Amino acid sequence: MTAPTVCVFDYGFGNVRSATRALEHVGADVTLTADRAVAENADGLVVPGVGAFAAVMDGLRAARGDQIVGRRLAGGRPVLGICVGMQVMFERGVEHGIESEGLDQWPGVVELLQAPVVPNMGWATVEAPEGTRLFKGVEDERFYFVHSYGAREFPLGTTEDTGRFAAPLVTWSRAGTAEQSDAFVAAVENGPLSATQFHPEKSGDAGLQLLKNWVTGL
Structure with a gap:
């Protein structure tokens, strides 16, 4: 059986080496590149992201990643965002008073x-x-987070199907102590678009199983 092809999008912002190794470990045929044709035609596209929201968006646009993600999702082709690669899937980000699309x-x-x-x-x-x-298989496991920003609400309906498409499945986590904590979106499964705020590639066996679950669905 041929291994699913996965492109880890190498646009200058992300833990691309560790993500590549983790995906290879779970059976994917991985290419690390910013080549548009490879990114559009792979069975799965991984969009990592580390750093500020605005800088990551600038990097994506410079590499035409915004167009690539849009074309893939329009065709129902799987995309996985990780950390800031998840955050940029939202409408906007606000950091240090600066709002970015x-x-x-x-x-x-x-x-x-x-x-x-x-x-x-x-x-x-x-x-x-x-x-x-x-x-x-890893619903009760722990995952590794490192972030100061997050989506604290998910306005898109999550309780009923929205016409032709099933409602997104949203996973939550909390930052802070039990007495004073803030809920934020930890992951979203929305048709061909999935994303995690945590780093599965740094989350041990649980993270590897999550990546395997995604790869086997390609």
């Missing part, structure tokens, strides 16, 4: 977490929804 695949804003300590760094559990495929 995202890819607008989902309504909503990425903003500073309202937690006693930021960045939110370390291992944390998630609240995965019923019917999740991404978290199958």
Whole structure:
């Protein structure tokens, strides 16, 4: 059986080497590149992201990543965003009072977490929804987060099908202590578009299983 092809989009912002190794470990045939043809034609596209929202968006646009993501999703071809690669899928981001446009695949804003300590760094559990495929077998495991910003709301309806398309499945987590914590979106499964705020490639066996779940669905 031929291994699914995955392009890790190499546009200058992300843990591309660790993501590549993790995906290869779970059976994908991985190419690390910013080549448009490869990115558009692979079975799956991974969009990593590290740094400021605005800088990541500038990098994506410079590499035509915004067009590539749009074309893939319009054709129902899978995309996986990781960390800031997830954040830019939202309508906009606000950092240090500066508002930047995202890819607008989902309504909503990425903003500073309202937690006693930021960045939110370390291992944390998630609240995965019923019917999740991404978290199958690892619903109760912990994943590695490192971020100061996140989507604290998900305005797109998540309880009913929205016409032709099933409603997104949204996974939540919390930053801060039990007494004072802030809920944020930890992952989204929305047709061909999936994304995680945490780093699956840095999340041990649980992260590898999550990536395997995504790869086997390509």
